[in-house]
Each structure stands twice: as structure tokens, then as C-alpha cells.
Amino acid sequence: MATLTPAGELRTAPATPRHRRVRHPAALIRALIGLTAIGLLLLLAQYAQGTAGGLDADVVEGTGLLPRPPVRLLAACSAAALLLVPLAFAVGRVLRRAGRQVADGVLAAVLAYAVSLLLDLAVGGLTALTHPFPEGPGRTDPVYGHLAPVLAFMTAVGTGGLPRWRASLAATLTAAGLSGLLTGYATPLSVLLALLVGWTTAHLVAWAVGEPTREPSELQLWVTLRNAGTRPNTVRVAGPCRYLVTQHQDRPDLDVRLLDRRAAALGLPQHVWQLLRLRTAPLPLGLRSLREGLEHQTLVAHAAFAAGVRTPEPLAAAELGPDAALVAYRHLPGRPLGDVPADEVTDEVLHDAWQQLRLLHRRSIAHRTLGPDTVRLGPDGAVQLTELAYGEIAAGELLLRLDVAGMLTALALKAGPERAVAAGATVLGPATIGAALPLLQPIALPRATRDALAAQPELAAAIRAEVLRLRPQAPAEPVRLERLRPRTLATVAAGMAGGYLLLQALFGSGLDSFRAVADADPFWLSAAVLAAVASYGAAALGFIGFVPERLDPRGALAAQVAGSFVKLVSPGGVGGIALNTRFLQASGIPTAQALSSVGASQLVGLALHMLQLAFFTTLVGLGPQTELPSPAWLAAGLGLVAAVLLSALAVPWLRRRVVGLLRPLRAEVLPRLLDLLQQPGKLAAGIAGQLLVSTAFVACLYCCALAVGARPSFSAVAVVFLAGNAAGSAAPTPGGAGVVEGLLTEGLAHTGGMDQGSAFAAVMLFRLLVFLLPVLPGWLAFTWLQRRRAL
Numbered sequence: 001m002a003t004l005t006p007a008g009e010l011r012t013a014p015a016t017p018r019h020r021r022v023r024h025p026a027a028l029i030r031a032l033i034g035l036t037a038i039g040l041l042l043l044l045a046q047y048a049q050g051t052a053g054g055l056d057a058d059v060v061e062g063t064g065l066l067p068r069p070p071v072r073l074l075a076a077c078s079a080a081a082l083l084l085v086p087l088a089f090a091v092g093r094v095l096r097r098a099g100r101q102v103a104d105g106v107l108a109a110v111l112a113y114a115v116s117l118l119l120d121l122a123v124g125g126l127t128a129l130t131h132p133f134p135e136g137p138g139r140t141d142p143v144y145g146h147l148a149p150v151l152a153f154m155t156a157v158g159t160g161g162l163p164r165w166r167a168s169l170a171a172t173l174t175a176a177g178l179s180g181l182l183t184g185y186a187t188p189l190s191v192l193l194a195l196l197v198g199w200t201t202a203h204l205v206a207w208a209v210g211e212p213t214r215e216p217s218e219l220q221l222w223v224t225l226r227n228a229g230t231r232p233n234t235v236r237v238a239g240p241c242r243y244l245v246t247q248h249q250d251r252p253d254l255d256v257r258l259l260d261r262r263a264a265a266l267g268l269p270q271h272v273w274q275l276l277r278l279r280t281a282p283l284p285l286g287l288r289s290l291r292e293g294l295e296h297q298t299l300v301a302h303a304a305f306a307a308g309v310r311t312p313e314p315l316a317a318a319e320l321g322p323d324a325a326l327v328a329y330r331h332l333p334g335r336p337l338g339d340v341p342a343d344e345v346t347d348e349v350l351h352d353a354w355q356q357l358r359l360l361h362r363r364s365i366a367h368r369t370l371g372p373d374t375v376r377l378g379p380d381g382a383v384q385l386t387e388l389a390y391g392e393i394a395a396g397e398l399l400l401r402l403d404v405a406g407m408l409t410a411l412a413l414k415a416g417p418e419r420a421v422a423a424g425a426t427v428l429g430p431a432t433i434g435a436a437l438p439l440l441q442p443i444a445l446p447r448a449t450r451d452a453l454a455a456q457p458e459l460a461a462a463i464r465a466e467v468l469r470l471r472p473q474a475p476a477e478p479v480r481l482e483r484l485r486p487r488t489l490a491t492v493a494a495g496m497a498g499g500y501l502l503l504q505a506l507f508g509s510g511l512d513s514f515r516a517v518a519d520a521d522p523f524w525l526s527a528a529v530l531a532a533v534a535s536y537g538a539a540a541l542g543f544i545g546f547v548p549e550r551l552d553p554r555g556a557l558a559a560q561v562a563g564s565f566v567k568l569v570s571p572g573g574v575g576g577i578a579l580n581t582r583f584l585q586a587s588g589i590p591t592a593q594a595l596s597s598v599g600a601s602q603l604v605g606l607a608l609h610m611l612q613l614a615f616f617t618t619l620v621g622l623g624p625q626t627e628l629p630s631p632a633w634l635a636a637g638l639g640l641v642a643a644v645l646l647s648a649l650a651v652p653w654l655r656r657r658v659v660g661l662l663r664p665l666r667a668e669v670l671p672r673l674l675d676l677l678q679q680p681g682k683l684a685a686g687i688a689g690q691l692l693v694s695t696a697f698v699a700c701l702y703c704c705a706l707a708v709g710a711r712p713s714f715s716a717v718a719v720v721f722l723a724g725n726a727a728g729s730a731a732p733t734p735g736g737a738g739v740v741e742g743l744l745t746e747g748l749a750h751t752g753g754m755d756q757g758s759a760f761a762a763v764m765l766f767r768l769l770v771f772l773l774p775v776l777p778g779w780l781a782f783t784w785l786q787r788r789r790a791l
Helices: 025-047 049-063 068-095 099-122 147-157 163-183 188-209 218-227 261-265 268-277 290-306 347-362 397-415 417-428 430-435 447-455 459-470 486-507 510-518 522-545 553-569 574-586 591-622 631-650 652-676 680-707 714-728 739-750 756-772 775-787
Strands: 018-022 211-215 232-239 242-247 254-259 314-321 324-330 375-377 383-385
Touching: 025 188, 068 099, 068 147, 068 163, 099 147, 099 188, 147 163, 147 188, 163 188, 218 232, 218 242, 218 254, 218 314, 218 324, 232 254, 254 290, 254 314, 290 314, 290 324, 347 383, 347 397, 347 417, 375 397, 397 417, 397 430, 397 447, 397 459, 417 430, 417 459, 430 459, 522 553, 522 591, 522 680, 522 756, 553 574, 553 775, 574 591, 591 680, 591 714, 680 714, 680 756, 714 739, 739 756
Parallel strands: none
Antiparallel strands: 018 211, 232 242, 242 254, 254 324, 314 324, 375 383
8 A cells, every 4th residue: 555644645555566367258259269260271172182282383373483582582481480489579568677577488389389290190191281292202281280389379479569570470480481382381271271270379378377478567657647736645455456645735545447458357357248248238338449448438437427416526637658557536435225124215316316317318328227225325415426437428219218217127126216206207197107118127227236137027017017007108119239140040050950951852962062062163163252242232233223202322232131040030931021121211201212122122033033934944945955844834824823823813702802912013013114104214224234133143053053063055944944943932931941942943953954962952052152151141231220210
């Protein structure tokens, strides 16, 4: 403890900072990402041997054209750099008294080397990672082990804030990797695997042993506070990353909050999980930079205090170095509401609590963590609002309503629902209390509030009943706050697994098909990817073309990409229609016109789809390789369909039903098409976009078939896709999963002249490109549109 004697002399304990180790969750997250990347790389080496072998052969062929003396010189220089750069870095760190970090780096380097040797033994049979030695018998190692220990050492020691050392490390690793490729002692995948092993091992060590961090001494805090304009007398530890400081000359005591790695790591996993699940979750402090966290806390606290809220006033803020900072608040003695006896929570206390929240919301400031531990009661019975670190200035209505729900729950835990709701309605009004009813969800409340509610499971229902009794017209339907529900992911994963097992049982060629996909031709695979990407641009063009009003092209494109995510939770094309309609409504187009535009595009798209199907069917019928039904069977089928339609129209009630279904088409869609005729350029763009969408998908499926070694005709593939996609769109499963795969596989096998294994492989590759892989970009586009309020 540091104190100042009456004579003005500083008396302090030893000034050596206390060293602590913190297991920062970010290191674990990076390590898990690295392990996932290593697993994917090994799967690639296992199942894509043809592609990896072709890449390695191209590298060997190119390096054979280079003159040998420069290659040998590069190899010698890179070998020297691999020794000298980490050695010089270690010496520099030791001279700067960072010996503990150097020890961690040595541990990481040893483990990285050991992991490299184990992988050499475990995956030595993967020929995609090795090739014959340039001189003599044998094969190269699967892991180019020279790189892993160096990268692990310097990453574990830490190069943050040292741009020159980061540049030196990058140059050394690049030169060493190139020399390995040029001399023939490494393959591209072995170099990449070595880098992943080194990077992953470093972060595993950083998480396992903890990252060393220096907790500032009381003397450092005393000097920093003195330089910031305060008059500190004593400095005492008051909790994790918290200090209580007394001042001279009757100045108020200070609550000092420390911002460093330890503070950022406290509760970070739970905050990150909440951020992933909730749209309203605050950004964790551990994901902010030190400067951003310091400025945010100080600004929110100043704004709240200026609004008249009874909250700790920030008196000083300063940095303690590159890795730590502090904020000093005026000390407010008080007890958390959760520790206050129920008989002390009078009606005056309840009204005061709501009044404090009213003052906060008058300036559009959201607290975001209101609960039994952040609402405090002072010695004089006055309510205080503390812990505004996660607050937000210029908050939107949703966050303000969340505050009301948090305050309502916190007060009801102590005073009961009737008194808490009555006091809130008196201060804020029944309408404000009723508007918070849809947000009374445990998932949206702070952790302390959720734990308290778990002990009183009937309280949430009692609060709802009391709010509805006071304001019966209040909305009771909960607001969707979750970004993505875990059960949705589980349902999708189970559906995909079930579809694969079903197809494997039907065709018995799942494993061979996956091998065919893994050995796909890189050129045709790249062409398939380009065709799949081009389909979104075509869809955006077709969408904009059927809307007479002006639309933002970026938003329209993002809406089509977001449709890839919406397919997961909606059958057929229902999700895309709803998404496009909502986008038009958010763009300022009335609902009737929005529905008409989407309906017009769907109607024209259906007509073009049928015309394309008829056109390519004619071409397939003229080709030598076809198994289409004979003309007699086609005529019979068409006659049967016509007979059924005529019979249906002959029944009066069924005819009236059909006329009723077609009435919106005649009353809304056709007038919209007439409006579009006044803009022939837009209508032509819309029609072209609709045609290009189908063409892009057909081209993607055709390139997938070529990539797995089949040679069907383009017309046959077009017929299969157009017919299979039309039938699959009626399936009740998300994106037609299971149905589309079966129809396309059977169609390629019979109409395209492909065997079942190749057809299944081509279809699985096609669905991977157009259905599975676009899910993540679709979710990002969906989130981006939501943030821009374009949905």
C-alpha cells in the first residue's frame, strides 16, 4: 500500500510490479481456429490428392526452370535467418526484462517441433504432403519442420507493438518457405501445415500457461493519479482490477478501475457467446482496443453524470503504459439492491429508481446491464446507477426498452411485481412499461438477474400478468432477439446428415462419390465456382428489373446473397419471396407495389423457366445420347394433364376456387407489368436477369459434371436442372434438401448418360457450391441488411 506521510513524504511498499498470468480466451479461440484449419488441411490432403498433386507438379515444373546458384544462395540466407532472427529477438526481450515470455517461447518452439515429428509419423502416408527427394531415394517430410518452431517461438513471446520484428519474421518465413519449394524439400501443403502447427502451438501454450501481465504497483497508480490532477493519499486493492484511493484536503475518495489484459479476460467467453447469440448484446471489453475501452467508459460516465443521474462521476483517466489504463471515479458508498433487505425497499425507493432511469433515457443513454448488482442504494436511501462500462450513447428504442425490462425485473425481485409495475407506470407511464413487455426474456437480461429469476421461476409470469392487467393492449408476443438459434443449427445439421444417409442408402455410392469430388479437376471446379457467384449478380439484375422504382444495387445484391441463408429456415422459394418483399418495403415501396413486383418477377420467371425447359428438351431429343420418353408417351402425358385441368374447370366450386386464386394476378401483378412496359429498358434487364440466373445454375452443374470426369451434353444438364429444380421447389424441406439431390442425380444418370456414382458426385459438388457454402456469406449479408435497417 502506498501512503503519504503528514510531512508530504511518500511511504510505499516495494515498487516492483506484481507479475500475473492470465488465460486470455482469445488465445484459446485462435488455437481452436488453428486446430480446425489443420484438420481441414489434412482432409484436403487425404481426399484431394489429385488437386494437391497437380499443384505440387506445377511448382516443381516451374522451379526446374530457375538457375540453381540463386536458389542455393536463397536457401543459405533463409537458413541463417531462421537461426539469427529468433536469437536476436530473444536477446532483445531478455534485455528488456521479458525473460518469462522468452521461456514461454522456448516451450512453444519445443512443442511445435515435437508436434511436427508426430505428424511426420502419423500422416507420412499422405502423398499429397510429400514428394520424392530431389537427390536420392525417399520422400520429403509431410511437415516442413524448420518453420514451425520459429513461428511458435516468436508468436508465443509476442510481437505486438513491434512492427519491425513482425516484418522480419514474415520475411524470414517467406524466404524459408520459398527456398524449401525451390530446392524441392517441401510441398505447398507441407509449408502451410508447418505454419499452422507453429501458430496453433503458440496460442495453445499461451492459453495453457497464461500470458504474463504486469499488474501495476500502488506506487505506479499513485504517480499516475497524481499526474492526472488528483491528490492521492492511500491506494488499496478493492477487488479484481479495482482500487480504493483516499485523497488529501478533504477531497472525495476515488474508485479506480484498471483496464488491462486481466480485466479484458474477465467473463469474456460468456460475453462472446452472448454477442454471437443476441442482436442486442454489448461488445465485450476484451474485443475493444485499450484506447477504445478507455474513451468509451469515460464518455458514457460523463454523459450519464451530466444528465443528472446519480452515478459515479469520472474524475481522471490515464494510460499506465501500452497495455494498461485506469479510470478514477468519485466514490459513492452504497449497497447493491440484491443485498438490501426487502423492508428497506419502500415506495419512495422504487419511484427514485425509475426516476434515475428516466433521467438516463431523456438523453438517450442506455445502461444495458441493469440488475440487482448495478442498481445500488446509498446510505441516505438514494438510488444509484453504477457500472456503465457497457452503456451506449444515442441508443435506439430497442435498447431503451431493454433497460426498462431490466429495471422492472430487478425491482420486482425485491418489492414484488405489483409495486414495481405500479411505480414504473407512475414515473414512465403505462405505455412505456407495456412496450417493454415483449423484451421480458431471460436471455436478454444480465446474468445476475437471470440467476435470481432461476430461484423464482414464477416471477416472470407474475410480472407479465401485472403489466397486462395495467395495460391490456400491451403487445405480449416476445421480440426475436436471437441472431441464430442453436436448435436451428441442430435441425439443419440433422437434416443434412439424414439426407446424405438416405441418398447413400438409395445409391450405395457415397464414399466413392466423395472421392470423386475430392479429386475434381481444378479448372472446371473454378469455372463452377465462378458460375455460382455469377448467379447472384444475375438474380440482382432480375430483381431490380421488375421494380419500376429506383433501388440501391448493393442492397439488392445483398438481399439475393442473404436468400442463401434464408433457405435454411424456409421451404422452397418461400423465404426468398418474403425476403425480397421485406427489402422493398424497407426501401420505401408500399406493400401492395412490393408484392406486385415480386409476383411479377415470379410469374415471368416461371414462364421463362418453362420456355427454357421446352427449348432444351427439344435439343436433347435431337441428340444421340438421350433417354427421354418417346413422343407418344409425351403426348399421352400432356393429354392427361389437359384432361385433368378441363375436368377441374367443369366443377363449379373448383372453378370458383381457381378464379379466386387468380384474382390477385389479374388485379395486382398484371397492372404492375403494364407499368413496367413504360420502362422497356428495365423490363429487358429483368428478363435478361431471370434467364441468366437459370443459365448460371445450369453452367455450374455442367462444370461440376465435367470436374468429376463425366461428359454429358449441356442440353441434357439443362433439362435435368430445370425439371429437377422446379419439382424440388415444391418440397417442404429447407432449400429442397434431400429431394433436389435425388431428382438431379436420377436425371443426370438417365438423361445425361452418367453412371450413378459420377452423377451423385456432380450433384453433391453442385449443392455444396450453391446451397451449403453460401450460407455463411448469406448470414453476413442478412446481418448487414438488418444493421442498415434494410429488412
